[in-house]
Amino acid sequence: MVLRERGIGFDYADLYAADAPAVDPERYHALVFMGGPMSVNDDLAYLRREEEYIRAAASNGVPVLGICLGSQLIAKALGADVRRNGSKEIGWFALRFTDAGNADPLFHGLPAETVFHWHGETFDLPAGAVLLASSDLCRNQAFRVGDGTYGLQFHLEVTPEMIADWCLQDENCGDVRELTSPLDPYYNAERMKELSRRVIGAWCDLAQL
DSSP states (O other), X not given: OHHHHTTOOXXXXXXXXXXXXXXXXXXXXXXXXXXXXXXXXXXXXHHHHXXXXXXXXXXXXXXXXXXXXXXXXXXXXXXXXXXXXXXXXXXEEEEEEOHHHHHSXXXXXXXXXXXXXXXXXXXXOOTTOEEEEEOSSOSOOEEEETTTXXXXXSBSSOOHHHHHHHHHSGGGHHHHHHOSSOOOTTTXXXXXXXXXXXXXXXXXXXXXX
């Protein structure tokens, strides 16, 4: 949504698909890695390709944004461990920003926020990374490496329609059954829309898109 609103051109690559076309990451000014139900530790060839893209981008100063699984891919690609979190974090949970987060261009001036989460794994911070945000259930919620590479464990990009659809997908049925109460897709939707525009927009500005 943010990219379209800003008139930024982009290509979307389903690398997991059997007929996915080859991708040349050197064609792009920035790379974004989204979420998914798989683990970065799964033996899947396309995940290893994504890690290669991330390492190459980091080496060449190309801005990278990773969301949920994407943040874990960045951590793993840059040498950090990804493992099962102490508990799954699914639903609306509070996010606290560190002093570094409060000074960061993406999160500057934001109070504690309630955002949407859907993950069962976490990661150590890569070497040289700066911790920007934490939650009660998961310490490493956001980090920055260098000036333009960011990992966000939480989901700012979701809409109520996306959340409702995730709850119906077969691969998420196990997670949904474990919830003690149904998810309300609309709980903090308006604030999430504002945060998405602000945070992802700030990253686009940093990336000079």
